[in-house]
Amino acid sequence: MVLSQDAKRAREALVEALRGLGKEPPARLDLRGIPFSGEWGLASSVCLQLSRDGAAEEPVPEGLSKKEARKLVEARSRERAQALAEQVAHRLRERGLFSNVQAVNGYVNMYFDTADVARRLLRDVCESGESYGRGEPKTGSVMIEYGQLNTHKEGHVGHLRNISLGDALARIMAFDGYDVVRATYIGDIGAHVIKWLWGYTKWHDGEGPDDDVGGWLQRIYVEANRAIQENPEYEREYRELFARWDRRDPEVVALWERTRKLSLDYLHRLFEELGVEFDAWFYESECEEPGKRVVQELLEKGIAEVDEGAPVVRIDEKLGLKKETYRTALLQRSDGTSLYFTKELALTRAKFDQYHVDRSLNVVDVRQSLYFQQVFKVLELLGYEQAARSAHVPYEYVTLATGPMSSRSGATVNLDEFARDMYERAISTVSEKNPEMPEEQRLAIARDVSIGSMKFGMLDRDNTKLLVFDREEALDFDGFSAPYVQYAHARACRILEKAPEIRWDELHTGEVSPVEVNLLEAIGGLPEAVERAAREYKPLHVVNYVYNLARVFNDFYRESPVLRAEEELRNYRLALVYATKVTLENGLRLLGIAAPEVM
Template sequence: MFKREADRAAALINRALEELGYGSRVFEMRPIPFPGVWGTSTTVCYQVANEQLSEELEQVTAGLSKKEAKRIVQARVRERAQAIAEQLASWLSTHGDFARVEAVNGYVNIVYDTGRFANEVLRTVLVTGREFGRGAPRGERVMVEYSQPNTHKAFHIGHLRNVCLGNALSRILRFAGFDVLEANYIGDIGLHVIKCLWCYLRFHQGEEPPREQRGRWLGEIYAEADRRLNYRNDVVELLNEIARDDQVFVQAIDRLLKELWKEHKVGEDIAYLLGQISHGREIKPEAFYDDQTIVKFWPIVGRQLEQELIETRAAAEQEPGARDRLAQLEEWYERWRRLAATLDWWPHVPQWEREVRETFQRWERKDPEFVRLWEETRAWSMEEFLRIYEELDVHFDVWFFESEVEEEGRQIVRELLERGIAEISDGLPVVKIDEKLGLEKETYRTLPILRSDGTTLYSTKDLALTKRKFEQYKVDRAIWVVDVRQTLYLQQIFKVMELWGFEQASKCYHLAYETVMLPSGAMSSRLGNVVLYEDVARQVLKRAREIIEEKNPTLPPAVKESVARQVGLGSLKYGMLSRDNNRVIVFDIEEALSFEGHAAPYIQYAHARACRILEKVDALPEGPYVLEDLTREESDLIEQIALFPDEVQRAADEYKPLVIANYVYELAKRFNEFYRVCPVLQAPEPQRSARLAMVAATRQTLANGLALLGIAAPEVM
């Protein structure tokens, strides 16, 4: 609402400039930067003074030194600006309903009438209700594409960050005045699907878990396939990591090599591997002579790690500095142990890789039996996704599926080749983006858009998908909520669309976000430390029930359950939205379950507290209210409420849900300060009526702000 007041003041200033003979113009209005003062300021008088004096000053300063000329110019302009400011201040004092208007050093400072402005804020909130803060229609259609889970994989907390960001941004844009379409692009085909179905056919054919666990089970099948196919790489990656970072291990291996070589009790294959490690050389899978080498070599590695663990545990009791090394050794030993449990996988990896390629060909030639299996298992994943979206109160207007745009993408590649936008390079259709844009410095590089064998790439399908957005859905701007690692790739897609002639390409935006990690490090399916959304949600809801039981045991059971869901899911969502999307989230279960501080339950409790106060009055007193002599807490609270419409527009313009997450936290904090210092129900009139209006306005604004984040506002807690 401050912007609305500033716009009103600017309109009056332009009217004054016209009547005073200076002519209207475009200029900025800035908030007066003094605590407890509501007002706005402008430097438009300097703008007018500079224009009026430009010719005169050129003559006056002719022949003077640069320093002397600058001094004279500044003095003359400041003097003229102050004179104009005084004229404006006099006019505005007569024609405006401001508390005061001042001309200070060429600035015009306008201070709002506290009572009028505060009443206008409260009246607007209470009259417009759920619509408070909504922007005027912008006349633009926006498509926000988010979530984009892969079928045949588990839905984990990393996916949750994407969903929370995309859904909150969609709600904010719609509230700010845009026509918004929420879209989901399901990765229902690709190498990950082929791997999963290969593993199912090879090792689990005929098995089927309970209906409610089928999506999760498919994710476990995929994780198993990934571990099997990457087994050799995981083995050598661990060996190289230890050899690179642990000199104690290297020295021990060197001693062992000399001893074994001296006694001639070691074969050439083991001696070679030990020698590679002791000389700090990188080991590759082909360094293992035959399939039995791993069987003989792996226990040697384990025994050495185990010995180091024993020695380091003892040292860590006396030397705190040894604890970091102990943690690293424990992590390595756990990886060694896990790999040791499946040593029999080693000889089969090449054959499995061939089988996966053959399975991919079954998809390419649309083998009916394979397609039926794909359709059935895809449906299992989709059931899980839909259940999770329903729980999170997330609903999509448009569904895209990767499998549906493959052929469309191939046709686009042919068109791009025919038009000279793409070309064949080393057997691949590519777009040399920098060259086509005439850029000398490497910026967007070259984008392959189809494999040499005619199979599609992500880019093939994304070009087709983007074309659909622009042509079929008539969007003016498109937003992709995708993790930061895809930044260059999406910039390449946008530039190809620009080269193709789509004007909307200039309004394509990538809302990048960083990963979600565990305190122990990055999540990995192969390492078995992925935290699934359903597991986290179950723990959060359980803890929320316990806390609601502690805080309000007299609530009816059904109400307790409802509030626990609102609080539990709210804490999860807020945890994903209250950090800048460019920062890594280190997800800690205990932190997510905290009901204190910068968290959703703190904000929700402020809303419930406001509800509890208002329950004790029959009806809200009608305004206008007596609001001239506000306390600091009252002033701060009304000021924060008034900011809401402007913050909605800022969050939309910057594509930043964090703006609203921070806003509702600050509003809750100011309300709690107000509640602590300012009695409401016990206050004498007319103070009581005014404060009840403040409580009602706070309740409504908190509810509106939380709704933009997809978070419920409980009436009791």
């Protein structure tokens, strides 16, 4: 990567200059872009860091208030930092590595030959193409689990945040060089399923789903759940059905299999429409028995013990922790039936034993934090060192203005319904902008825009922030949104379409204007954004990145005419446009968002 090469060069030169002045540079040398300059370069605050040296020799006069004394110390530090920065700048200038070096406010600003960096960066992007931004291959495989939906229920916008985050994280980490295995875990058995089966048998026997499979599943579930809650007789019938399931009554199993299949087809369609694919599908129903075996093993090894008839692991006690940290994990019910925890043990172990992944990342909402800490800790106690490297990737959940979503009560926003609203809104906008366009093309663009908007709306805030779903806001295609970025991409495509071939071997940049510097800087930032997003498990960094790139490109678009420029300048600007297009496309792809060429 061009910019990291330059950063390395700057870092080495700085270290040498500082040592030459008898100053030992800190291990982590600060290096960042220069703000407000409109020129290409890197800045370091290292002299400010070192400016405390010698502070002790200058006593603060008596009689000053704390605040005044502090101000004095700060002023002196600034002076010392500036003096040092000037010395460093002088030495760096003598080396002649940079086109310019300045000492400002205690910072050392190192400027590069912009034209040279521009040529190298643009060629790099051109040569790398869809690989531009990719990180070095990393050792060790990582399984990312997300999209844990239930059968016999609908998918709703709460799931959308999970799917969007998980899918983007998987794409980003794979792009950053990790060997990623995408996994999902479907809740195809449990109380909710039996309740559904009861309600179906009771009031909907023989019924099939209408076009709206999710809605149909959901209605039956909500109805059954409410009835069972309100009527003890129904409660008894439901328990009875549960017992028949436990006995594997053929009739119940057959109904379960049939409706499970129907649910899974629906879930496959949901994922497909969102452009999400998995390498591994796990099912709760398949983890029940293996889970109980893990519990047995934990008991035999003395990790778990029986308390009030149920197997538990007193994790804090086992680890000798005084403070409540992991607390006590309940592994299984006292009647021997499995809990979510039981199955999670088998699931996680399967990831390590059968898929041989080195760590597991579970994208699940923040309310499960303690739970996952317990799961991983228990497996660690069982000897799985992979569990120590594994992590829960938490995010705050999606609520409605009226309160939390609840699939039990039916207070949800159906995913199909939301997608349809978005799609229709997109169709009307596309048609308005492109009345002459063939319908097929309009629909394809509307699809890219609506799906992209849905995902963008789920990714555009930090994982730690609650998301209050607002339909009107979601349907807005202006401003900080997927279409804004997609539109910049389409604009770039439009220019390239009308332009002659770019002559990459004759890139003469001439003078590089401030907007062009900003654009180059933005283009050059993709690898860092990817790396950071992967490291912090935050696709938001890529969202911010592509938006900024689009915004800077729009500045360029306004100020730097491309097609009308004279030949040499046009060639260079075309290269800039091409690099922007490639970079936007790569960034959007990492978010699972399509980049249409026309819109």
